[in-house]
Amino acid sequence: MTTPLQVTTARLRTPVTEHDHVRGPADAPVTIVEYGDFQCRFCGAAYPNLTEVLRQRADVVRLAYRHFPIANIHPYAESAAETAEAAAARGRFWEMYDWLFQHQDQLDPVHLSLGVEQIGLSPDEIAAEVGRQEYADRVRQDFVGGIRSGVNGTPTLFVNGVRHDGGYDLAELLTAVDAAADA
Amino acid sequence: MSDPNGLITPGRAAPGFTLPAAPDGRQVGPGQFRGRPVVLAFYPADWSPVCGEQMALYQAALPELERYDAVLLGISVDSVDSHRAFAESQGIRFPLLADFEPKGEVSRRYGAYAPRGQSDRALVVIDPDGRVAWSHLSPPEVNPGVDGILDALERLDADRRVSAR
Incomplete structure (x- = not known):
């Protein structure tokens, strides 16, 4: 007897709460949850498309970002994630998020501190907090x-709680959002 | 195509074995960890992008498996040398076992060998007494993630608490 191949449709088990970083209208009918790694090039490739989806469907969709650093292959992913949390503590999460995905080849400590400065925060203060691992628990959570x-790599998106197993180009993302809005 | 006999099912005794493991070629097998849950992650090959993703993910998720005192062993038909290079490139620190000579013998005993000459992408959780608690066969191109493993370990943990009462 041959064992049947098993594929399950993963669903988001942790709902979006006020602790999440959310961009877009609070009452949007469609919520995309992105599990990402700031050093992952596939996340970097998805970034402009997600940004464009938010622009084109501004009343329909909101984006929540959650950290999924795979530190063993991306040595700067964890510090980038914790730096984004330090920025979040100062109300600047999305500014940092944008900078990180726009400068994926500059996540080493020297360039990262320049990025922190560019978004108007104190690099020394933030580096000290990250050095004390003040945000490590949050990233781990x-x-x-x-x-x-069921996140099995990055990026993984959930559209209204269902894992999006398609691609990340603009057309596919818009189709997924529109389908969820009409459901 | 997967193994005609099918992947080993829950309740059966897990076949004992040892295989040489990266990085140093020492013999490693589930019997050395009796008393702890053992997770066997069979995968088709080092170096394919999907595999790297699965084993790299498992390294990142290892602390969560260790909360259940579980041991994780990766297994493919690649050689110890290949495993060593692969582990270094992906930052993998759990043992990768070489089911290399005779090729695929252990994978076959678990029903996790594909006629194309690679291990299937199959997960087997062995309970602390050496019985199969859970098994899962994925299509070769689908990374099964970690949630099934964690659910199985959580159930084992809950069962132990009940029986210890």
Whole structure:
């Protein structure tokens, strides 16, 4: 007897709450949850498309970002994630998020501190907090919630709670958002 | 095509074995970890992008498996030398076992060998007494993630608590 191949449609197990970083209208009918790694080139490739989806469907969709750094292959992913959290503590998460995805080849400590400065925050202050691992638990919580929800790599998107197993080009993302809005 | 006999099912005794493991070629097998859950992650090959993704993910998720005191062993038909280079490139620190000579023998005993000459992408969780608690066969191109493993370890943990009462 041959064992049947098993594929499950993963669903988001950790709902979006006020602790999440969310961009877009709070009452949007469609929520995209992105599990990402700032050093992952596939996340970097998806970034402009997600940004464009938010622009083209401004009343329909909001984006929540959660950390999923795979530090063993991306040595700067964890510090980038924690730096984004330090920025979030100062109300600047999305500015940092944009900078990180726009400068994926500049995530080493020297360039990262320039990025922090560019968004108007104190590099020394933030580097000290990240050095004390003040945001490590938060990043880990996102990661663990991700693996329990079936995140198997980055980026992984959930559209209204269902894992998006398609591609990340603009057309596919718009189709997924429109389908969820009409559902 | 997967193994005609099918992947080993829950309740059966996990076949004992040892295989040489990266990085140093020492013999590693589930029997050395009796008393702890053991997760066997069979995968088709080092170096394919999907595999790297799965084993790299498992390295990142390893602390969550260790919360259940579980041991993780990756297994493919690649050689120890290939495993060593692959592990270095992906930052993998758990043992990668070489089911290399005779090729695929252990994978076959678990029903996780494909006629194309590679291990299937199959997960087997062995309980602390050496019985199969959970098994899962994925299509070769689908990374099964970690959630099934964690669910199985969580159930094992809950069962132990109940029986210890």
